[in-house]
Amino acid sequence: MIVTIARPASAGDGLRPAKRKRGREVMSLLGLASLALVQPIQSFQLGPSLGLGRSQSTLCSTGSVSGYSSGVEAEFDDDIDNHLGLKVVASSGIDDEQLPLVLGAIRSTCDKYGMTFDSSGIHAISKPLRSKSLPGILGRVLLVEMAGVPVSFDFDESELTAQLKIDLSGQIDQLLAEHRHGITNTNQPILLGFQAPRGDSKQSVQSSLEYVIQKEMSDYGLREAVAGASSGLSAEDKTLAPSYRVELDGAMIETVDCLGKTHFDTSSLIVFDDLVNDDLRRRLLNVVNGEDKEIWDDTQGPRPARWVRGGLFDVANDDANQSSAACYGLSEHAIMDICYNEHPAITEFESKLSALFPCFEVTRLPESVLGPQISPVTANAPTHGDDFDFHIDCDPLQVPPSPWADVFGRYPNRSRGRPRFVSCLVYLNDEWNEAFGAPTRFLDPLTQEVYDVTPKPGRVLVMDQDLSHTVVAPTQAAGRRPRYSLVWKLILHPRTQGQEMKLSCGRNWPEPILFGSANI
Numbered sequence: 001m002i003v004t005i006a007r008p009a010s011a012g013d014g015l016r017p018a019k020r021k022r023g024r025e026v027m028s029l030l031g032l033a034s035l036a037l038v039q040p041i042q043s044f045q046l047g048p049s050l051g052l053g054r055s056q057s058t059l060c061s062t063g064s065v066s067g068y069s070s071g072v073e074a075e076f077d078d079d080i081d082n083h084l085g086l087k088v089v090a091s092s093g094i095d096d097e098q099l100p101l102v103l104g105a106i107r108s109t110c111d112k113y114g115m116t117f118d119s120s121g122i123h124a125i126s127k128p129l130r131s132k133s134l135p136g137i138l139g140r141v142l143l144v145e146m147a148g149v150p151v152s153f154d155f156d157e158s159e160l161t162a163q164l165k166i167d168l169s170g171q172i173d174q175l176l177a178e179h180r181h182g183i184t185n186t187n188q189p190i191l192l193g194f195q196a197p198r199g200d201s202k203q204s205v206q207s208s209l210e211y212v213i214q215k216e217m218s219d220y221g222l223r224e225a226v227a228g229a230s231s232g233l234s235a236e237d238k239t240l241a242p243s244y245r246v247e248l249d250g251a252m253i254e255t256v257d258c259l260g261k262t263h264f265d266t267s268s269l270i271v272f273d274d275l276v277n278d279d280l281r282r283r284l285l286n287v288v289n290g291e292d293k294e295i296w297d298d299t300q301g302p303r304p305a306r307w308v309r310g311g312l313f314d315v316a317n318d319d320a321n322q323s324s325a326a327c328y329g330l331s332e333h334a335i336m337d338i339c340y341n342e343h344p345a346i347t348e349f350e351s352k353l354s355a356l357f358p359c360f361e362v363t364r365l366p367e368s369v370l371g372p373q374i375s376p377v378t379a380n381a382p383t384h385g386d387d388f389d390f391h392i393d394c395d396p397l398q399v400p401p402s403p404w405a406d407v408f409g410r411y412p413n414r415s416r417g418r419p420r421f422v423s424c425l426v427y428l429n430d431e432w433n434e435a436f437g438a439p440t441r442f443l444d445p446l447t448q449e450v451y452d453v454t455p456k457p458g459r460v461l462v463m464d465q466d467l468s469h470t471v472v473a474p475t476q477a478a479g480r481r482p483r484y485s486l487v488w489k490l491i492l493h494p495r496t497q498g499q500e501m502k503l504s505c506g507r508n509w510p511e512p513i514l515f516g517s518a519n520i
Ligand SMILES: O=C(O)CCC(=O)C(=O)O
Pocket: 314, 379, 380, 393, 425, 439, 440, 441, 469, 470, 471, 472, 484, 485, 487
């Protein structure tokens, strides 16, 4: 019998590194959760040796999920009846109210696939998993053993597990969404891991659950230090102080991990004028505009070999994309080049960032958070007459279902011990007359006041990603000249559990200007 099974869209297109898994990024856009595959054991091609009994007809039922490339054909032998089944072995961070619901969802998926289900031996730890080696994690994990597969079964490569993961994750996500208001903590996802039957394995439950998280993090690159992080960092970079900093967007918010407790939270923007010298600025501009020999006079507009009208695609919000549709954006090829080819200037700047934030692991925003359309490094070239709207870059409280959400959960940015989402902008023009305008404008939502940062050549702006901001188009005085900015979307990971996430890292930086609602 031949059935068609969807296969995750293939990795390795163009310049993007091929090794990174991407299948579940697509799921994130579909609003589905994800599942980690643990303990691969050699290669196994789904084929005649595996009898799936009643599951055959249902395996193809969701095979046309969009984003999963055209199905592959796999053969199943009707005569063989292997008792495929799922056995839930351990969980953490899922309380007594929630666990039966989640297990019920897995049971019904098993029924659909004609698989057996067993949760009788589950080792349930109601507290979220905590681990010194994994600071910042959410710690809600469910570990499932898959019984009845051949010894050579490869969990990572199998179409069966790919399909199961779509189904199971969808079920659990739906369930958690439905019960969002009824049960505490249910808007937090659960990371699901598969493993082969372990027999009398000596591995502790804690380390099996940790392994699920570690594997997910490495499969999806969820915490990879930026290039040059460990290269020789200059003493000046380590001690460099900002020219000024501003706190805005103040609000009382719930304190993460402290039920019922609230605290006053403000977002930060920080300006550095001595981090990038003129030589580095010029080299970064060359990376953005392409390093070949063509000479382009950009008083006529951005260089057509790199920039396309309507090419701006750097925000998650649909409305913002529409309003910026007419503006210049980097071509797809240019974005890939900047993000994934080796550029010494990019590495040098990233190593400066690591030096600037020594108490964090500085990483680029992984593709898993918002999908492949949102590149971690991009550039802007607004010109006179363009129209932009306020947007936020990303908010860890509002991330869609994805491997990122499953591992780190959803929480207010700047929460103690949780990865902090910050963006970093470098203004790249050789010269920029103040009369040309084009500040980066921040909105304080409560007071509706705006705060402008002037784009000086070589200036670096670090800002929280959940701040409402916009680029303002240059004035008429700028003519057709673009105002360039190179933008990094970063995540600063804590190095220890429960760490303070202050960007100053305890250094004696100038006191911040308190703006708008931060001053109330
Ligand atoms: O260039 C600017 O001023 C802001 C750019 C920006 O907000 C972005 O790229 O997300």
